[in-house]
């Protein structure tokens with residue numbers, strides 16, 4: 001695929017690496033690709049980062065036909081730039097596309113575009129410990145039309161954002177409020193697709209939890225409000241009597257690439273692991289019986305996030321005395337070790353670009 005580049009005439013000043021935060025700074029360029037029924041996906045190009053001009057009737061603004069992905073480029077301890085399982089993000093993008101009636105994309109082309117953009121912006125990849133360049137591919141339905149149907153045209157975009165360490169002061173356990181009113185997704189809905197529409201449903205509960213002093217929300221299933229689904233925008237894990245349990249991919253759970261990597265690592269270590277439905281009652285009961293040894297969430301942003309406490313209907317349970325669990329720490333060290341080239345990568349998960 002030939003990708004012409006229009007270079008910016010106004011390169012931005014780079015932000016201070018010690019105060020990057022998340023998703024606040026953007027690099028000098030972005031990748032664009034259009035879709036039309038006659039031409040398919042066409043006109044790949046890299047252009048200066050900047051605002052989009054959109055007709056107010058642009059379909060995505062009204063009916064949320066939108067997909068996104070999230071992954072990172074890591075500047076390794078050896079100075080090399082690595083991507084982590086990027087092909088999995090591209091495959092998931094196509095699975096989301098299928099659910100939202102967006103035409104399939106060529107997976108090699110998307111990867112190529114991503115690599116080319118990151119390579120063009122390598123001086124934006126921060127080098128302080130645990131900083132990364134966050135990669136946000138996304139696409140929007142662009143027909144200017146107020147009827148409800150799949151759009152005929154789309155715009156696919158990749159933007160890049162240098163982000164700070166998720167735990168600037170070291171990994172620390174979080175407090176979770178189990179949400180028993182709002183739900184995130186229902187089987188048959190969009191839960192397994194990475195789309196903004198899922199997030200719109202979560203904002204209210206998240207806001208409520210924040211105001212009550214919790215870090216995040218633990219989501220229960222939409223039908224019975226009984227089974228654990230996800231933790232915030234991450235996948236949920238519990239270590240109960242030595243066995244690691246995570247909810248199965250039932251359609252309403254986002255199939256995290258970090259989740260998949262955690263499961264593969266645990267199996268590689270011959271650790272007992274089960275993908276099975278887990279009720280909030282089981283979690284509370286096993287915590288009371290001191291059989292709930294650890295809980296953590298997994299996702300690209302934090303990698304592994306240990307859970308220190310869970311609050312469900314006015315009862316708060318402490319997990320591992322509110323301390324980081326040994327398994328959460330080992331998983332975090334192993335995954336980040338592979339991502340930053342500090343540890344060997346026996347699985348071939350990383351690509352040096």
Ligand SMILES: *Cc1c(COP(=O)(O)O)cnc(C)c1O
Nearest residue numbers: 233234235254256257258299300
């Ligand atoms: C992206 C996401 C995750 C985590 O997926 P990763 O591929 O591990 O980053 C989990 N849940 C939701 C709702 C998500 O959007």
